[in-house]
Amino acid sequence: MRVAIQGFRGSFHEVAARQYFGSTPALNACATFGELVAQVADGRADAGLMAIENSLAGSILPNYLLLERSDLIITGEVYLPIQQHLLALPGTALPEVRAVHSHPMALRQCGDYLSRFPQWQLVETEDTGLSARLLAERRPPGVAVVAGAQAAEAFGLHILARSINDDPNNYTRFLVVERAAAAQPVARPDKASLYFYTSHAPGQLARVLTLVASHSLNLSKLQSCPRPSQPWHYGFHADVEFEAPAQLAALLAELPAVTEELRVLGAYQRGSMVFGEELANERQADRKEASRLQL
Template identity: 35%
Template sequence: MKQIAVQGIAGSFHEDAALKYFNEEIEVVECKSFTSVCELIDADKVDYAVMAIENSIAGSLLKNYQLIRDFHLRIIGEIYLHIQMNLMVAPGVKKQDITDIYSHPVALQQSMEFIEKYFPNAKLHEGLDTAAAARLICDEKPKNAAAIANLRAAEMYNLEILETGIESNKKNYTRFLILSKHGNPTEGTNKASICFEVGHFYGALAKVLNIFAENRINLNKIQSVPILGKPNEYTIHVDIEWEKTKNYDKAIHQVLKNATSLSILGEYTKGDVYLHD
């Protein structure tokens, strides 16, 4: 059975992404931080990891880009998960009883319109993840509190759902990366995540980016990440897609000649988008 490290606990969105990606029985290894996730892979204590890298509302998780590079991990896949927020309580608790709401800070932020409309005086409590908030409600069974989490968490921790889909923006997706110590062979893949640095002269970045266009490579994401300890210097992360492997190989060789450094973080198959159940 594959062992998969995730940030958070059972019932989290990370676990949900792992279950959908692998589509088989897996053992999920819970971690308190993304750093711990990477340490487990690096020490060969798990087979793979699932790590959030960007959200369509909150944006990119820049620290996770740095972790992937620091631990020399390889991206072997991706999955896009539709994020739905739900209000849940211990059995018997009613809406009018709620004075406290627990969840991850991003989940609270993404549900703020609902909270301000129906619970303007509620005290908000931030935790490590949404599933941990659900488990707290399950364990302590407070008569005046609710959690915001996904449907799987409600099912796992025997909570009653008072409202579904309370997120402010219904087009809310998170992209999760599947990580390993070893990468995929290039053949059979159609997407890659790479990072590079360029010199400080006019047109240096544009020249590299034009290489992809000239080779019919689709550049669908570009993200600059500050280099620690080097003011005004950045690593450029890009995601690229191709139809013909030879075009990709040619483009990479040309980028090597025009960048001061280049790292291929992973070559994989473009991921599926999963709606909530």
């Protein structure tokens, strides 16, 4: 199996992919999320794993737009605890740091710590793991990076400061995406991601939310996104959790009456906090069960 991820060796995407899929699948490193989606869409990858939100830095809005514009479906999710560290070349002392490089989401997660050093230049990069690799290869003086412990180990960097993220309970949520034609049915789904648009009139969004509540679904996420070519009009991404698929089916039967556009982006199992191979074995068993149900 080939899995596309945004990022390179030592990135949190790599860790999340191994947490979900285990050690067997090959990982296709992508510089951008757009490339990740393209690889899955054209068959170069069997699945993709993409970050969608962080508990400190918030939602990654461009990725919601990628989901809207693609024909991929969401087949799973994973929550990864994130511990950001300040890494530097061995022998570098904290007073020698002049610039800090990392992905913008990583820098945002560490705003409180970084604000203590207003003299530091913050440089946004494509990826945490790539920042660490380039530091190890090019060895520029006075440069540090924000990345995880896996990047320090992979590239022989020294941890100058540990766990510099603003909140110790720092998590990133990742979505697993696949081509609809190739995806197997998800066994025992209990969560779904929807995209909908309502008329631009008072009370329309409230009608949708009332329907969700009336069918006893838990609305775990509601994210507004601008609609291209329609200034100040918004579509909505909603994640709903349920105990039985019949609850979702009943909701979907009624939503068209109060929406102008409705898409089910995927029905899947809620992310687990189980780590490593144990989670991968769980997912493999689920896929086997899904194949059996399909037969």
